[in-house]
Each structure stands twice: as structure tokens, then as C-alpha cells.
């Protein structure tokens with residue numbers, strides 16, 4: 001087999017992974033890797049978790065797909081689980097994170113149009129990432145993602161991340177703003193954790209201006225930061241929250257949740273998806289939510305995340321190559337004083353899968369089943385890699 005027949009969207013891929021179990025993956029040469037990436041924050045339960053495998057096997061033997069023209073029991077159950085975890089009221093199911101954000105963007109636009117706003121505009125942040133569809137790449141605050149795809153979708157303005165004054169200034173200047181779309185922790189942008197009350201202040205600004213607060217929790221949701229959703233660290237409620245990645249543990253599913261005035265905006269004929277909310281994805285995701293909660297994996301994410309930050313902090317104190325160590329739960333970033341893309345291949349050679357983002361930040365997104373022994377193993381390997389740089 002070869003990659004000849006594939007579009008070259010992912011560049012050269014060094015290894016071929018063929019099997020997974022728990023925290024480990026194996027390549028086609030039989031080499032084992034400790035997974036500190038989880039398919040980029042996807043496989044929260046680790047690989048081939050028995051409860052998840054059983055759920056999708058049973059559902060595959062019962063009913064895989066019916067149209068959204070009919071009631072779908074696994075979809076209704078999952079929506080209730082997500083509302084109960086989040087305090088939100090209504091859910092729209094999609095097949096990916098970008099599509100969940102598309103639903104959020106449509107809610108904001110219809111909200112603005114119904115208020116008689118000429119050109120409903122959404123504030124997004126510099127360094128953000130919201131997806132690769134035309135609207136979500138236009139929302140993304142990173143010119144690299146947009147380059148070559150002009151003309152962009154209009155109706156987005158950017159503010160620096162973690163800068164409340166810049167958002168207030170936009171509120172003064174622009175009468176067309178209807179919503180803020182923001183990641184509680186920026187993932188692709190470099191694991192950027194904002195000041196503690198940033199989200200609370202954005203909530204206040206939205207309330208004062210009658211805007212929607214829309215949180216992109218595609219990456220931070222489903223327990224990864226140590227709460228089911230990251231906004232729960234702040235004791236606030238957004239109007240809209242989107243999620244995907246960890247929700248399906250590998251099944252393609254996303255969700256756009258809304259409450260209050262935002263929950264009733266989309267009406268029959270406004271939005272839809274052929275596959276979104278299908279029985280297989282929803283039943284699998286239900287098992288994910290149940291396992292995250294029943295096995296206390298969200299608490300584990302919080303505890304192991306703190307342990308990783310403490311272990312790295314102690315071991316790398318005074319290390320001249322390290323600029324910053326930051327994170328929330330099992331989203332951990334180690335920013336170096338130099339670009340370090342080569343660390344991905346070096347880590348692979350050492351039997352560890354990790355990622356480098358924003359050029360110079362080692363990013364760790366291990367499964368939420370991470371044990372302290374595996375955390376120690378990750379720390380030891382990453383420190384050796386930094387020292388050898």
C-alpha cells in the first residue's frame with residue numbers, strides 16, 4: 001500500500017499505526033508507542049476501551065443510520081446527557097468540530113439578522129483555531145490557515161487573546177457585533193491559558209451589549225481540562241458551546257449546544273446534516289460520556305494535569321531552553337526558546353507520540369485514563385528530548 005492515491009494534505013507521514021490498546025499504539029513494524037496525543041485530543045478513553053467497543057458493536061448490530069426525518073433514540077439520550085453535564089438546553093449534532101462551529105456561526109448571524117443588524121459580525125481572537133471550512137477558517141485568527149483561500153467569509157473581526165480592553169474597544173467602534181467566539185484555552189495556538197477571569201469578563205461584556213458568548217470547546221470539552229467543559233472552571237454559562245474531538249473517542253461527531261435566547265434561533269429548514277446525530281455515533285458518544293463520568297476520568301484529568309505541570313516545573317526549573325510551562329488539566333504546553341519541529345520525530349524514535357504547535361511549543365494531550373506511572377514515563381522522555389536538543 002502507498003499514499004500515492006491520497007491528496008497531499010498532511011505532508012509526509014513517518015509511521016503507520018495499525019493497533020491500539022489503552023495508552024499504547026503499535027505500528028506496522030510491531031513497535032509500541034506511548035500515546036501522549038490521543039489523535040489530537042480525541043481518544044479520551046484511550047484506544048479500544050472495552051465499554052466503548054461494546055457500545056459501538058451493539059449499535060452496529062442494531063441500527064447504524066436513519067435520517068433525521070425520524071426520531072433517533074441514541075441522539076435524544078446523548079443530548080440529555082450533554083445538557084445535564086453542561087446546564088445547556090438544546091443540542092444540534094454535527095460530524096466534526098468545524099461543522100459544530102458552523103452551526104454556532106449560523107446561530108449568531110440569524111440572531112443578528114433578527115435584531116435588524118446590517119452585517120452581523122463575530123469577534124474571534126488572534127491565534128485562535130476554529131476549523132478548515134470556509135466560515136471557520138475565516139473565523140480563525142491565523143493568516144496561515146487562510147492564505148490561498150481568499151475571498152474569506154466576511155463578518156469576523158479579531159482581538160488579541162486575553163485582552164479584555166481590546167474587546168471593549170471593538171464594542172465602542174462597531175455596531176454590527178453580535179457575538180464573541182473564543183476557545184477557553186487556545187489549543188492549536190500554543191496551549192494558551194488566559195487570565196482566570198477572562199471568560200467572566202467576556203460574559204459581562206456580552207451581557208452589557210446583548211451579544212452571544214460562544215465558546216469553542218472542540219478541544220477543551222469532554223473532561224480534558226478537569227471539568228466536563230472548561231467554562232465550568234469559571235462558574236459562567238455561555239449562550240452557545242461547541243464540542244467534538246473527545247466526545248466521540250474517534251467516531252466523527254460534533255455538537256453545538258445552546259441555552260436561553262440562543263437555543264430557539266434555529267428552526268425547521270434553517271440547518272441540518274445527513275449524518276449528524278446518527279445512531280452509531282450517538283450511542284458510542286453516550287458510552288464515552290458515561291465512562292468519563294462513572295470512571296472519574298475528569299477528576300483524573302485534573303489530578304494528572306496538575307502532576308504533569310508540577311513534575312515538569314520541578315525538573316525544568318532553570319533550564320535555559322524552556323520559556324514557559326502551562327496548561328489546564330490534560331492540555332499541557334512546554335514553550336521552548338526555539339522552534340522544535342524535529343522533536344516530533346525524535347519522540348517517535350523514543351517510543352512517544354506528541355505534537356509541536358505554534359512552532360516552539362511541545363503539546364501533550366494524553367488520554368484521560370493516564371496513570372501516574374505513564375505520566376512519569378512521559379515526563380522522563382520529554383525531559384531527555386529537551387536536554388538533547
Ligand SMILES: Cc1ncc(COP(=O)(O)O)c(C=O)c1O
Pocket residue numbers: 096097098099101129130131132183187188216217218219244245
Ligand atoms: C478549538 C478547535 N476548534 C475547531 C477545530 C476543528 O475541528 P475538526 O477538525 O473536527 O473540524 C479544532 C481542531 O483542531 C479545534 O482545536
